[in-house]
Amino acid sequence: MRDARGSGRSFFGARRPRGAAVVSGGDAAVRMFHASKSYSAGSFALRDVSLEIDRGEFVFLTGPSGAGKTTLMKLIFAAEKPSEGQIVVLGRNIARLGERAVPDLRRRVSVVFQDFKLLPRRTVEENVGLALDVVGMPRRKQRAKVFAMLKQLGLQHRRYHHPLSLSGGEQQRVAIARALVNEPQVLLADEPTGNLDPDLTLEIMDLIANAATRGTTVLVATHELGLVERYGKRTLRLEAGRIVEDSRPRSVAT
């Protein structure tokens, strides 16, 4: 399935939608060339950012609140468009990405948020299944896939529960299950452990790091430096919208 996606065809082998703005991008999953984002004249949330994240790479994005971490992530999943510069995600030029091409990108780039973003009236199974509903996966196949994913995350016994009856850690695991069930090529996690206790934080981070070992490009925004040190991965440090540090681990770790 991943091969089919890499070849530029959509999930069901359909033609890429109009306005997909595909560019040849080598092996990088995300490339930014002097990208800036400003919401009002003269005030930049992100300024002149150039970076490259390879496919399958695990990268931390750190920096104080308001440094631009969330804005950078929003640019990657096309919730925002850059004010200046170019951003290429999985071969697609975000600046020129048409509205119709956004859903196709988002089926390959999943996002996990600090506040989980689960639907309280839907069961765990339905929440995770949403990512498969949008691609029209038949119900039976979908349930099998959701069950397998929940089992991987140790949540299979909770599949008929509603999110509000789960603990914070469990809710975030459901959100991760939803993000991974569609086998994305890129996983973005914006402060995924911000609402969790320290022991749950490690549990959730392990799950996210595990995705990277299976070839998914992972970008985790966090201000918890302890986590960054513990995992010893490449770290991009943002301050006032600029990348002030790009540190790579000394030894290549998975």
Add this chain to the structure above:
Amino acid sequence: MRGLLSKLLYFARTAWRGLAASPLTSAVAVGTIGISLVLVGAFALTLRNMEELLDRFGDDLRVTAYLTEGLPDGERSRLAELVGTVEGVERVRLVSKQEAMERFREGVGRGAALLDGLGENPLPASLEITLVPERRSPAGMAVVVEALTGLPGIDDLASGHDWVEGYLRFVALIRGLAIGLGTILVLATLLIVANTIRLAVYSRRDELEILSLVGASRSFVRTPFLLEGILQGGIGGAIALVLLFGLFRLVLPGFEFGLELVLGGATPRFFSGSEALSLVLGGASLGVIGSGAALAGGWRS
């Protein structure tokens, strides 16, 4: 194909869930559509019956020429032939004094015995003039009547054209009222449906945001809302149909006298199957247009 079926099932589930999530708002929308369509349907039903009556009139529209008393038989036949040559006349039938009396006798039934007291037959002989189909209208009749007026041997001319003209004006008035009121009701209904769907979109914005994040296309997000509108409209239409049928069956007999005036004693008929279906589909169309208007540019990924 299976993907499409899965999506359709998802849309149906989501639309139903949407209706169930805000039962009061949905009920108001369904009720409004229902009431509007009852009113529009009642007008349509009245018009339908009145127009049907007009069609039947069309076949019966005749001109009767009463002949001068004492006109000899030969003159009568000649006059009948002459009238037959007038443009717009299809055929002419001569009704003798005796035949006129016989008809009258049949018409009065038991009271016929009273007629025996009449010494002399007071009824005139007449010509019953059937018009060609193109002339079977008030205007057509008027032309033929004018052509026959003043012909020697014809004492008087009778035709229902004044009455039919009045009836036509009445039908036109009802039709105008129906169109005017219908337009206002349709617009009001559209606004209500659009508002209901807007509220639904607003109350489900978290869900829409999440759907957008997991890669739902614009149509994937919008279709359940459109379906919700169709369901509201269709249910409203079906309710209107049931109410109209109830009114037709239970209430109408109480207005027999008024109906007699409007429909001339014809038995009123309810909508045919396809007309009833149109009412329900009309409701569904109102629903889909209303929700479409609510979604147009209203939600962005």
